[in-house]
Amino acid sequence: MDTADYRNIKRIKALLGLLLYPLFMLGCTTAVAPTVEQESRLPEEEEYFTNPIADGADPWVFKKGDTYYFCSSGNGGIQVSKSEKLTAPGEKVVVWKTPDTGWNKSNVWAPELHRFNGKWYIYYAAAKKPGGPFLYQRSGVLESEGDDPFGPYTDKGMLYTGDSIEYTSSAPKWAIDLTPLQLNGQLYAIWSGWEGDAETDKTKQHLYMARMSNPWTISSNRVLLSSPEEPWETGGPLDLNEGPQVLKHKEKVFIVYSTRESWLKEYRLGQLTLSDTLVNPMEATYWVKSGPVFEGTDEVLGVGHCSFTTSPDGTEHWILYHSKKTTTPGWDRNIRAQEFTWTADGFPFFGVPVPAGVPIPVPSGQDD
Known part of the structure; x- marks a missing residue:
């Protein structure tokens, strides 16, 4: 029996235990402690975990060697x-x-930690005024002084996210959730933004892309990649495309993004697939939209804003995402993790979010 077969058997046993437990309890009038032999067959605690794994939202994880680095806003x-x-x-x-002052003094949202050329970079959104309405969100970047993800960091300033980069007086547009894409020797930025300035934060959000000349400089005007237009992206009080994340696998490039409203249980994930890795990704026609590719259930609400990594031994692919704690509109959320797989055609298959409390085998190699 190989490792994959063993782990599949563990998954089946854990799921059967969850399903049969209520029936077992209904048939029992007296609780009976397991024997020593029975205890030896029970799942070992360290081999399983249950969701959620933490409080919070917008989970970001970066794996380097045997270590996972997590990045978040707070404090x-x-x-x-x-x-x-x-x-x-x-x-x-x-x-x-x-x-204490400046464009990025407040409202720090969804930071991401990346590494280029031996230095660490944190992309984030912030604003010059605290609280709502959220009219002033812009994207910025920090650069580490050395090869240490804990810094210290230098503020490299606001990134240009507008339409007239050739004019120094032109202002960047509203922008959040910026993430980089490396493809064919070129670096790109992808983010969620508004078409223009607005007087209300109840404004439709789109996905944009621009070229970068280095990890802290956008060097082109933005182009529109995606708008919330499909039936599964619309229908609520505000249509959103946000939280883009790059996923690569076997000569395929995907952008997995969040859509619908982040404060509602209908929040979900959509996907853009680049038709060919040799084409210009700045051409929206080369991106094929599909979805929803991951959505909530009656037990797991409002799944969205994900990041991707692999198990410690590199044999499994994992998604981290957040979900809502209740059906009440708002941003009270927690963070979850689960393994996903790939179809025979090389597309990600995320399955169904696992309910809280259900035992899930830990990532392969985590116990080593």
Whole structure:
């Protein structure tokens, strides 16, 4: 029996245990403690975990070697933690505090930690005024002074996310959730933005892309990649495309993004697939939309804003995402993790979100 077969058997046993437990309890009048032999056949606690794995939202994880680095906003700035276990984020350390003044003094959202050329970069959104209405969100980037994800970091400023980069007086547009894409030797930025300036934050969001000349400089005007137009992207009080994440696999490039409303249980994931990795990704016609590719259930609500990684031994692919705690509109959320697979054609298959409390085998190699 190989490792994959063994882990599949573990999954089946865990699921059968969950399904049969209520029936077993109905048929029992007296609770009976398991024997020593029965205990030896029970799942070992360290071999399983249950969702959620943490409170919070917008999970971001970066794997380097045997270590996972998690990045989040909070405590007046941006935090990084590290852990040898994907399902147990470590202690958060503040690596950057917001300044007292400036465009990025407030509303730090969805930071992402990336590594280029031996340095670490954190992409994030922030605003010059605290709270709502959220009219002033722009995207910026921090650069580490050395090869340490805990910094110190230098603020490299606001990234240009507008339509007239050749005019120095032109202003960047509203932009959040910026993430980089490396393809064929070129670096690109992808983000969620507004078509123009607006007087209300109840404004439709689209996905945009631009070229970068280095990890802290956007060097072209933006192009529109995706708008919320499909039936599964629309129908609520505000149509959104946001939280784009790059996923690569066997000569295929995907952008997996969040759609519908982040504060409602209908939040879900859509997907853009690049038709050919040799084409110009700045041409929207080369991106094929499909979805929803991952959505909530009656037990797991409002799944969205994901990131991707692999198991410690590299044999499995995992998605981290957040979900709502209740059906009440709002942003009270927690973070979950589960394995996903690939179709024979090389497309991601995310399946169905696993309910809270259901035992899930830990990522392969995590116990080593």
